[in-house]
Amino acid sequence: MNFFLSIIFSSFAVLVVVLIPWIGVGALDLRALFGVVIPYAAMATFFVGIVVRVIDWGRSPVPFRIPTTAGQEWSFPWIKRNPIDNPKGLGGVIVRMLFEVLTFRSLFRNTRLEYRRVDGVPKVDYEWEKWLWLAAILFHYSFLVIFLRHFRFFMEPVPGFVTLLQNLDGFMQMGAAPFNGFGLPGVYLTDMLLMAALTWLLLRRVLYSQIRYISLPADYFPLFLILALGFSGMLMRYLFRVDVTKVKELAIGLFKFSPTVPDGIGVIFYIHLFILCVLIAYFPFSKLMHLAGIFLSPTRNLANNSRFVRHVNPWNYPVPTHTYEEYEDEFREHMIEAGLPVEKGADATAESEEKE
Amino acid sequence: MATTPKPQETAKIDHRPPLFEKGWMDKPAEIRPGIYCYGSKPKNLEYVGMPYPKDWNPEDEDWQLPENWKEIIEEGFKDRLDRFRSLKVFMDICVRCGACADKCHFFIGSGDPKNMPVLRAELLRSVYRKKFTTGGKLLGKFGGGRDLTEDVLKEWWYYLYQCSECRRCSVFCPYGIDTAEVTILGRELTNLLGLNIDWIAAPVANCYRTGNHLGIQPHAYKDMLDFFTDEIEDITGLRMEQDMNRKGAEILFVTPSGDVFADPGTYTCMGYMMLFHYLKSIGLDITWSTYASEGGNFGYFTSHEMAKRLNAKMYAEAKRLGVKWILGGECGHMWRVLNQYMDTFNGPPDFLEEPVSPLTGTKFENAKTTKMVHLVEFTADLIKNNKLKLDTSRNDNLKVTFHDSCNTSRGMGFLEEPRYVIKSVCNHFYEMPPETIREQTFCCGSGSGSGLNAGEDMELRMRGGLPRANAVKYVHEKHGVNMLACICAIDRAVLPNLMDYWVPGVQVTGVHEMVANALVFEGEQKRTTNLRGEPLPGMEDEEDV
Numbered sequence: 035m036n037f038f039l040s041i042i043f044s045s046f047a048v049l050v051v052v053l054i055p056w057i058g059v060g061a062l063d064l065r066a067l068f069g070v071v072i073p074y075a076a077m078a079t080f081f082v083g084i085v086v087r088v089i090d091w092g093r094s095p096v097p098f099r100i101p102t103t104a105g106q107e108w109s110f111p112w113i114k115r116n117p118i119d120n121p122k123g124l125g126g127v128i129v130r131m132l133f134e135v136l137t138f139r140s141l142f143r144n145t146r147l148e149y150r151r152v153d154g155v156p157k158v159d160y161e162w163e164k165w166l167w168l169a170a171i172l173f174h175y176s177f178l179v180i181f182l183r184h185f186r187f188f189m190e191p192v193p194g195f196v197t198l199l200q201n202l203d204g205f206m207q208m209g210a211a212p213f214n215g216f217g218l219p220g221v222y223l224t225d226m227l228l229m230a231a232l233t234w235l236l237l238r239r240v241l242y243s244q245i246r247y248i249s250l251p252a253d254y255f256p257l258f259l260i261l262a263l264g265f266s267g268m269l270m271r272y273l274f275r276v277d278v279t280k281v282k283e284l285a286i287g288l289f290k291f292s293p294t295v296p297d298g299i300g301v302i303f304y305i306h307l308f309i310l311c312v313l314i315a316y317f318p319f320s321k322l323m324h325l326a327g328i329f330l331s332p333t334r335n336l337a338n339n340s341r342f343v344r345h346v347n348p349w350n351y352p353v354p355t356h357t358y359e360e361y362e363d364e365f366r367e368h369m370i371e372a373g374l375p376v377e378k379g380a381d382a383t384a385e386s387e388e389k390e
Numbered sequence: 391m392a393t394t395p396k397p398q399e400t401a402k403i404d405h406r407p408p409l410f411e412k413g414w415m416d417k418p419a420e421i422r423p424g425i426y427c428y429g430s431k432p433k434n435l436e437y438v439g440m441p442y443p444k445d446w447n448p449e450d451e452d453w454q455l456p457e458n459w460k461e462i463i464e465e466g467f468k469d470r471l472d473r474f475r476s477l478k479v480f481m482d483i484c485v486r487c488g489a490c491a492d493k494c495h496f497f498i499g500s501g502d503p504k505n506m507p508v509l510r511a512e513l514l515r516s517v518y519r520k521k522f523t524t525g526g527k528l529l530g531k532f533g534g535g536r537d538l539t540e541d542v543l544k545e546w547w548y549y550l551y552q553c554s555e556c557r558r559c560s561v562f563c564p565y566g567i568d569t570a571e572v573t574i575l576g577r578e579l580t581n582l583l584g585l586n587i588d589w590i591a592a593p594v595a596n597c598y599r600t601g602n603h604l605g606i607q608p609h610a611y612k613d614m615l616d617f618f619t620d621e622i623e624d625i626t627g628l629r630m631e632q633d634m635n636r637k638g639a640e641i642l643f644v645t646p647s648g649d650v651f652a653d654p655g656t657y658t659c660m661g662y663m664m665l666f667h668y669l670k671s672i673g674l675d676i677t678w679s680t681y682a683s684e685g686g687n688f689g690y691f692t693s694h695e696m697a698k699r700l701n702a703k704m705y706a707e708a709k710r711l712g713v714k715w716i717l718g719g720e721c722g723h724m725w726r727v728l729n730q731y732m733d734t735f736n737g738p739p740d741f742l743e744e745p746v747s748p749l750t751g752t753k754f755e756n757a758k759t760t761k762m763v764h765l766v767e768f769t770a771d772l773i774k775n776n777k778l779k780l781d782t783s784r785n786d787n788l789k790v791t792f793h794d795s796c797n798t799s800r801g802m803g804f805l806e807e808p809r810y811v812i813k814s815v816c817n818h819f820y821e822m823p824p825e826t827i828r829e830q831t832f833c834c835g836s837g838s839g840s841g842l843n844a845g846e847d848m849e850l851r852m853r854g855g856l857p858r859a860n861a862v863k864y865v866h867e868k869h870g871v872n873m874l875a876c877i878c879a880i881d882r883a884v885l886p887n888l889m890d891y892w893v894p895g896v897q898v899t900g901v902h903e904m905v906a907n908a909l910v911f912e913g914e915q916k917r918t919t920n921l922r923g924e925p926l927p928g929m930e931d932e933e934d935v
Contacts, residue, residue, distance in 0.1 A: 107803030
């Protein structure tokens with residue numbers, strides 16, 4: 035599939051995702067459906083889906099210990115080892131995984147190929163390239179902060195850390211340009227970073243020919259979806275204000291399993307909520323499962339110790355081998371002639387030939 | 391056989407796939423001479439009982455597939471998903487971030503977008519999605535899925551055998567997705583239909599029968615070592631006979647058969663022999679074996695099962711000879727298998743003892759359960775404990791750089807030991823740029839049977855080896871490096887071609903060749919040449935003895 039088609043298909047899909055609640059709530063007034071039923075269904079799909087998927091992964095064994103060793107192994111005491119990138123035990127693995135999950139250590143190694151020809155002679159260089167890492171880390175952490183900030187909508191009283199986070203996030207006291215000073219709320223740093231990072235992640239898919247070539251609709255769709263999620267959220271905060279008290283009433287109702295559907299919440303809220311529902315319901319069936327998959331990745335979560343700690347393959351089965359006896363039977367005469375030691379005398383060769 | 395283009399032609403590479411093009415799913419592979427290896431010959435599959443042996447040519451339209459080939463692949467796929475968590479997770483979690491895309495030496499050297507690791511894996515993933523996931527079933531191509539057709543199968547074969555399982559991509563992948571793992575299991579699938587390359591199938595059959603990939607029979611193996619003994623005598627004046635198949639020795643030595651067969655591996659082999667002879671008088675009790683005469687394992691390029699079948703003879707021979715532990719020679723994938731698979735495959739070797747160097751008393755704690763020690767760590771320990779008398783000036787004509795083998799670096803982390811040995815035996819050592827060594831090292835371009843010594847895919851080999859050659863060229867021009875050292879038999883077999891093609895003037899050596907050159911024997915004649923018969927530094931004017 036070429037990339038135009040992928041982009042058109044995914045953006046169309048996201049457009050549909052936006053239109054459904056717009057029509058559903060705006061025209062048909064299905065507030066209970068979009069405010070209660072769908073969120074519950076989505077959450078159920080999210081949790082059950084992830085658990086099912088992880089259990090399914092876990093059901094397949096890890097027959098061999100195959101860590102990718104990215105540093106010096108444990109050797110003599112006088113050789114400096116790299117305990118993080120080549121862990122020898124559980125402790126090292128935990129540190130390696132923490133670095134991987136919290137700092138995207140492997141992605142940080144990224145370089146960019148620079149291929150040139152000078153007078154017909156190839157010159158290959160590997161240039162600095164941390165933009166992907168930067169965009170990835172900004173996106174993930176911004177998303178996390180935004181998620182945590184949202185706790186003020188479904189917790190009463192609002193926990194201290196949420197208020198703190200909110201203050202930190204808004205510390206720049208910037209208005210939403212170009213509407214500074216029009217009574218609009220201050221801009222959250224993470225909102226901007228999230229949108230910027232997402233935009234870059236999308237742009238690189240379109241602009242870099244290699245990435246464009248490998249991208250599938252399944253890559254554009256979540257990007258468009260999260261962009262739409264962020265955009266609808268920002269619209270709600272900065273332009274089409276909704277009644278936060280009522281939103282909070284709905285959210286707390288959902289989490290207390292006594293849902294109520296207050297009147298008078300703007301359609302924009304239902305659009306935002308529905309996009310989120312689609313995102314989390316889509317999650318277990320998509321590449322977004324890398325969230326859980328990284329923890330089960332055998333090249334990262336195993337120690338490089340199979341030379342000194344035995345690893346057992348649960349389905350190890352006996353295989354036919356070519357035994358020494360068979361080998362000697364075939365070559366005995368030559369071996370004797372060459373003066374190589376043999377198990378049986380020369381007459382054994384004659385015997386085995388007779389048998390045949 | 392395809393003609394190999396000139397370097398200037400090969401260098402015309404475009405890494406940017408065109409903008410207006412059908413997507414990759416709709417572009418069948420064009421199987422091009424010079425890029426692929428000949429198909430497996432029936433006799434080699436038959437010898438080891440692999441299914442569907444046939445005389446076939448990959449360029450033929452008809453690959454003589456059995457009628458139910460689709461079912462065979464699909465069942466094989468499912469079976470492997472159930473047995474390997476790696477495969478299942480790697481099929482599901484790739485986000486196609488593209489970090490791996492320009493990390494593959496085959497992509498760098500060819501510009502073929504299907505050589506981007508992510509896309510190599512997508513070739514299988516697309517079929518996986520269509521067959522095993524709801525999204526792929528429902529949405530088809532829009533869900534990233536596609537049907538398994540003969541074209542897809544051919545594409546698998548073409549690109550799976552262009553991967554050398556070097557794992558460089560997996561270092562950069564944020565989730566550790568290892569294309570080698572995908573390739574290994576994908577190749578298992580092609581082997582269910584008798585679709586291997588003969589440069590893997592023939593060594594496998596040979597190794598099963600004669601104990602080594604090259605099919606060297608026991609008496610011929612002994613002949614070769616005898617020949618080296620004569621050569622060594624010419625150079626040193628000492629006769630360094632080796633023990634073979636000797637019961638009751640303390641240590642069994644296993645090395646890739648490439649070392650006894652072709653230059654410059656043979657000089658490395660002579661290096662081993664000289665080191666063992668040197669140590670004999672101070673307590674080394676070691677034997678070679680003609681049965682376990684192969685350290686490498688081309689079964690590993692075929693299937694896990696075949697890897698296990700070929701690997702079995704190391705422990706079997708150790709048991710038969712009654713040795714205490716095993717010492718392994720300089721080889722790449724051999725050591726990935728020994729480090730990450732051997733004990734799991736064929737262990738536990740209860741009949742062996744935890745390895746201790748008889749010369750230094752050093753316990754090899756890191757080899758406690760496999761009971762197998764790398765010769766380079768063994769030698770490093772000897773040097774550290776001052777057990778070797780070395781005259782490093784004999785290597786003064788060499789300006790050395792070190793090529794980390796993919797397998798020992800990313801499947802083991804064996805980085806410092808060889809450097810320590812090299813720096814101890816020669817005075818001029820220069821590292822290649824950091825993005826091309828250690829865990830980021832580049833493949834020689836011919837590993838995992840994706841080339842080996844084959845002539846028919848020379849173009850692919852030269853392309854795949856370009857990043858390595860380019861890094862050598864850098865130190866060749868900057869420091870005058872003239873010797874590329876390595877600890878891998880495949881490297882020794884293929885890098886000379888690569889150097890001649892891209893960086894003429896650089897030779898290739900194993901580490902123990904340089905060790906033996908520097909090693910000072912008691913009672914040896916005045917050495918005038920190195921193991922290659924070239925004059926030693928300062929001896930250029932001496933009469934040839």
